[in-house]
Amino acid sequence: MSSTTADCGCPPAAPVETYTAKDFRSTLKPIWCPGCGDYGVVTGLYRALASIGRPPHEIAFVSGIGCSSRIPGYTTAYGFNTVHGRALPIAQGIKMANPDLLVLVAGGDGDGFSIGGGHVPHAIRRNLDLTYIVMDNHIYGLTKGQLSPTTPRGAKTSTSSYGSIEEPVNPLLYVLAYGCGFVAQAIPSDMDGMTKVIEEAIRYPGFSFVNIQSPCVTFGDPEDQAKVQKAKMKKLSDLGHDPANRLRAMELAQTYGTDLYTGVFYRNPNPPQTYDHYIRERQEALRPKQAAA
Amino acid sequence: MNDLIIGMAGSGGDGIVSAGESLISALAREGYYAILTKSFGSQIRGGESSCRLRVATAPVLNPGGTLSVAVVLNWEDFLKFGGELPVGPDTVVIYEKKTGVAPADIPLKIKPSVVMAVPMSEMAMKAAKTLQAKNNVVIGLLAGWFGFGRQAILEGIRRKFGKKGEDVLAGNEQAFAAGFEYAEQNPIGTDKRMSPPAGSGGKRIVTDGNEVCAQAALFAGCKFFGGYPITPATEIMQHLQKDIWKHGGSLLQAEDEIAGIAAAVGATYAGKKSMTATSGPGFSLKAEVLGLASVSELPLVVVNVQRGGPSTGIPTKPEQADLFAAAFSAHGDTVRPILAPISVEDMYGVTVEAFNISEEFQTPVVVLSDQEIAQRKDIIDPVDTSKFKLVDRLAPTAQELEPYVRFRFTESGISPISHPGMKGGSYLAAGIEHNESGAPTSSGEMHARMNEKRLHKMDALKNRRDLFVIEGDADAPLGLIAWGSIAGVALEAVRAARAQGLKVKVLIPKLVYPVVEEVYQDFFASVQHGLVVEQSHQGQLHRIIRMWTNVPRKFTALARSGANPITPADVLAQITQISQTLAASPALVPTA
Numbered sequence: 001m002s003s004t005t006a007d008c009g010c011p012p013a014a015p016v017e018t019y020t021a022k023d024f025r026s027t028l029k030p031i032w033c034p035g036c037g038d039y040g041v042v043t044g045l046y047r048a049l050a051s052i053g054r055p056p057h058e059i060a061f062v063s064g065i066g067c068s069s070r071i072p073g074y075t076t077a078y079g080f081n082t083v084h085g086r087a088l089p090i091a092q093g094i095k096m097a098n099p100d101l102l103v104l105v106a107g108g109d110g111d112g113f114s115i116g117g118g119h120v121p122h123a124i125r126r127n128l129d130l131t132y133i134v135m136d137n138h139i140y141g142l143t144k145g146q147l148s149p150t151t152p153r154g155a156k157t158s159t160s161s162y163g164s165i166e167e168p169v170n171p172l173l174y175v176l177a178y179g180c181g182f183v184a185q186a187i188p189s190d191m192d193g194m195t196k197v198i199e200e201a202i203r204y205p206g207f208s209f210v211n212i213q214s215p216c217v218t219f220g221d222p223e224d225q226a227k228v229q230k231a232k233m234k235k236l237s238d239l240g241h242d243p244a245n246r247l248r249a250m251e252l253a254q255t256y257g258t259d260l261y262t263g264v265f266y267r268n269p270n271p272p273q274t275y276d277h278y279i280r281e282r283q284e285a286l287r288p289k290q291a292a293a
Numbered sequence: 294m295n296d297l298i299i300g301m302a303g304s305g306g307d308g309i310v311s312a313g314e315s316l317i318s319a320l321a322r323e324g325y326y327a328i329l330t331k332s333f334g335s336q337i338r339g340g341e342s343s344c345r346l347r348v349a350t351a352p353v354l355n356p357g358g359t360l361s362v363a364v365v366l367n368w369e370d371f372l373k374f375g376g377e378l379p380v381g382p383d384t385v386v387i388y389e390k391k392t393g394v395a396p397a398d399i400p401l402k403i404k405p406s407v408v409m410a411v412p413m414s415e416m417a418m419k420a421a422k423t424l425q426a427k428n429n430v431v432i433g434l435l436a437g438w439f440g441f442g443r444q445a446i447l448e449g450i451r452r453k454f455g456k457k458g459e460d461v462l463a464g465n466e467q468a469f470a471a472g473f474e475y476a477e478q479n480p481i482g483t484d485k486r487m488s489p490p491a492g493s494g495g496k497r498i499v500t501d502g503n504e505v506c507a508q509a510a511l512f513a514g515c516k517f518f519g520g521y522p523i524t525p526a527t528e529i530m531q532h533l534q535k536d537i538w539k540h541g542g543s544l545l546q547a548e549d550e551i552a553g554i555a556a557a558v559g560a561t562y563a564g565k566k567s568m569t570a571t572s573g574p575g576f577s578l579k580a581e582v583l584g585l586a587s588v589s590e591l592p593l594v595v596v597n598v599q600r601g602g603p604s605t606g607i608p609t610k611p612e613q614a615d616l617f618a619a620a621f622s623a624h625g626d627t628v629r630p631i632l633a634p635i636s637v638e639d640m641y642g643v644t645v646e647a648f649n650i651s652e653e654f655q656t657p658v659v660v661l662s663d664q665e666i667a668q669r670k671d672i673i674d675p676v677d678t679s680k681f682k683l684v685d686r687l688a689p690t691a692q693e694l695e696p697y698v699r700f701r702f703t704e705s706g707i708s709p710i711s712h713p714g715m716k717g718g719s720y721l722a723a724g725i726e727h728n729e730s731g732a733p734t735s736s737g738e739m740h741a742r743m744n745e746k747r748l749h750k751m752d753a754l755k756n757r758r759d760l761f762v763i764e765g766d767a768d769a770p771l772g773l774i775a776w777g778s779i780a781g782v783a784l785e786a787v788r789a790a791r792a793q794g795l796k797v798k799v800l801i802p803k804l805v806y807p808v809v810e811e812v813y814q815d816f817f818a819s820v821q822h823g824l825v826v827e828q829s830h831q832g833q834l835h836r837i838i839r840m841w842t843n844v845p846r847k848f849t850a851l852a853r854s855g856a857n858p859i860t861p862a863d864v865l866a867q868i869t870q871i872s873q874t875l876a877a878s879p880a881l882v883p884t885a
């Protein structure tokens with residue numbers, strides 16, 4: 001690895017591309033169950049970060065609590081494994097304090113859409129340049145198999161022995177409705193596809209969201225595992241979907257829970273200015289004028 | 294007179310609070326000191342309102358007790374404020390003639406010596422053709438009777454109404470003059486006049502605790518604020534949002550208090566001094582993230598402007614009942630230092646100190662302000678900031694970055710801290726227990742060592758005797774302890790008692806928690822009897838001190854629920870009574 005970027009405060013010089021996936025892998029050994037989808041997610045992330053080419057110390061990687069939220073510790077970035085449901089506001093504070101950082105956020109469906117659900121619309125409408133990856137396994141993994149906000153109706157879990165009697169959240173439709181500028185879905189068994197959307201999400205100038213259907217081998221539905229997913233997967237690009245078409249994206253997103261579309265649902269073709277931009281602008285405008293030398 | 298307490302009440306439209314504000318600005322320019330407190334009925338706008346203005350030639354310690362002057366625009370509204378506007382036999386009562394009440398029939402239990410029915414509305418209509426000028430009639434009356442400088446008040450009127458056109462300005466000037474002349478023609482005795490101030494006001498300012506807090510935070514280097522509006526803390530955010538950008542910082546009005554503190558934790562993790570401010574209900578919400586800041590050893594300042602609780606309680610009145618919440622919020626074995634300002638001016642030093650302690654010890658620090666300090670207006674001298682030194686968190690040296698061990702065990706318990714962007718400093722911060730390098734662990738041994746590290750690093754706070762005010766006779770058998778806005782009340786009572794020849798002393802902790810045992814033990818060495826004076830029904834400070842120190846058996850509490858003012862006279866009465874008891878039992882020896 002070699003890098004020409006500044007030690008601190010950035011801003012990133014054009015990276016002299018010399019990073020490999022290995023540069024982002026930490027020495028901590030993941031303690032996920034063998035076969036957990038999250039292994040694939042972290043591998044895809046290493047690869048995506050290698051192509052992005054920002055040095056690890058310029059990346060802040062924030063998560064909540066859950067199996068999936070362990071992910072920052074497995075990277076060489078600055079990691080912050082926070083508390084359940086609060087990764088998004090913490091990440092926004094980091095980005096506001098230092099807009100030059102590349103800030104990633106990750107966590108489970110429970111972390112993001114249940115306990116932390118109230119923060120999602122606000123993170124989206126503020127539009128800081130963050131990338132939010134949800135490892136959606138339709139179950140609470142860490143606490144051993146309770147209902148999650150994305151568990152399908154009827155599913156039997158350790159808190160719904162007779163089957164869930166509530167309608168799941170549709171993460172894709174949610175974030176599209178809130179106005180998210182970049183919305184994609186992926187599965188770890190399609191490593192190339194997943195790596196590509198993560199990379200695209202990071203490159204999108206604004207708040208970007210990637211829903212990764214990452215199987216829980218221990219508590220998840222057998223119908224929700226890697227092999228089945230791979231067979232079910234339909235690439236949006238194969239359908240000829242135009243990611244600039246938000247209404248069509250919403251239509252396709254409706255099928256969350258039945259069809260498994262992967263790729264970019266929506267990318268705002270005219271990304272609005274980010275919150276970070278306005279922060280810099282305001283700081284610049286209000287900075288006390290230096291007395292003339 | 295060199296100490297005068299004016300209380301005024303009326304309906305929202307009477308402009309009573311605005312009269313208080315105009316007066317205090319004028320008094321500042323003239324060289325007086327003063328405290329202005331405002332109180333409103335439960336309606337957000339338009340209901341009954343009142344204010345108390347205590348004016349003195351020397352710095353004022355508290356809003357005081359019994360009024361020297363009561364200004365009543367209508368009796369119904371005045372009486373609603375009950376104990377907040379206490380009238381005594383020596384109070385001069387001035388009231389609106391239009392109320393139709395004869396001076397002998399005023400609805401007070403006490404018969405004050407001077408009672409004047411003044412046609413305030415009539416004078417306002419005549420001078421300015423609007424009842425809105427009534428407050429300037431009132432100011433004129435007060436200036437005339439008590440000898441406040443005409444010049445400074447007229448200047449204020451000009452500043453306030455100058456932009457509203459010639460007619461409006463002239464009307465208000467005439468309303469003031471009418472009040473002034475009325476006072477001259479109906480004298481109440483020259484013994485009531487204020488003595489002139491010692492010098493001119495110079496650069497003296499009128500400000501409140503929330504504004505001072507915001508200014509001090511910026512001075513201390515605060516670069517991020519995350520918060521959610523809540524009475525009576527909101528003004529801190531309102532002040533900061535104007536200025537923080539000029540200091541290269543930023544501010545987030547978050548979607549709730551959890552997000553507010555969470556964003557602040559993010560910002561401090563990113564290496565910037567940051568803060569949040571709230572009141573009781575918001576503080577309860579922040580508890581979990583406070584714990585995160587403790588375990589990940591991140592500097593953070595959390596201001597809790599206390600109001601009446603539990604729950605929504607009484608948002609507009611002060612109370613000192615969040616001490617337990619601040620000390621014991623968030624689960625786990627941890628200590629979060631708590632600082633409390635004792636006056637508006639003191640809010641500056643305490644806020645700076647909160648940042649310094651948080652940075653030095655890499656810990657969240659809670660500042661327990663209260664509604665009174667936050668929102669009352671004080672005349673203060675400009676803060677001499679040269680006396681403060683600023684502390685920054687310990688950064689790793691180049692050597693310490695090879696390799697970097699974030700939570701390294703050190704003698705002091707404090708480990709150098711990096712931040713994202715610093716090359717070689719990457720680490721995992723976590724709410725989960727971790728080893729020295731930040732890797733998660735569930736080892737009991739490591740947990741014990743980390744707890745010890747996080748607690749031990751606070752030991753150095755024990756040397757901070759400068760964060761305690763002690764006044765009075767060192768060997769006094771009678772002692773008081775008070776904190777926050779009540780400290781000024783206790784201080785005044787102790788001074789008055791000593792002026793009467795009583796032997797008494799007072800201890801005021803600005804560092805309220807952790808309880809510095811040595812300071813209390815030293816204080817108690819001579820003490821047989823005493824009181825913690827506090828505005829909390831349970832006497833929370835009294836109880837917390839008892840958790841850590843051997844409090845003399847007869848050291849009890851004058852503990853009162855919030856929104857029930859404790860006055861210097863109340864405290865003095867207790868001191869007198871205890872002194873008599875002590876005198877009657879001279880055989881008592883201090884407990885070992």
Ligand SMILES: Cc1ncc(C[n+]2csc(CCOP(=O)(O)OP(=O)(O)O)c2C)c(N)n1
Pocket residue numbers: 065066067068069083084107108109110111112135137139140141142143148
């Ligand atoms: C405030 C709080 N409530 C509850 C928990 C317990 N808890 C930890 S993770 C979790 C849910 C995990 O599910 P998810 O977020 O979907 O992540 P996964 O483990 O499936 O990756 C819960 C309920 C907690 N840590 N904190």
Ligand code: SF4
Pocket residue numbers: 031032033035036037038067068137141142215216217218219220
């Ligand atoms: S419980 Fe499920 S989500 Fe958690 S590590 Fe195991 S497989 Fe993965």
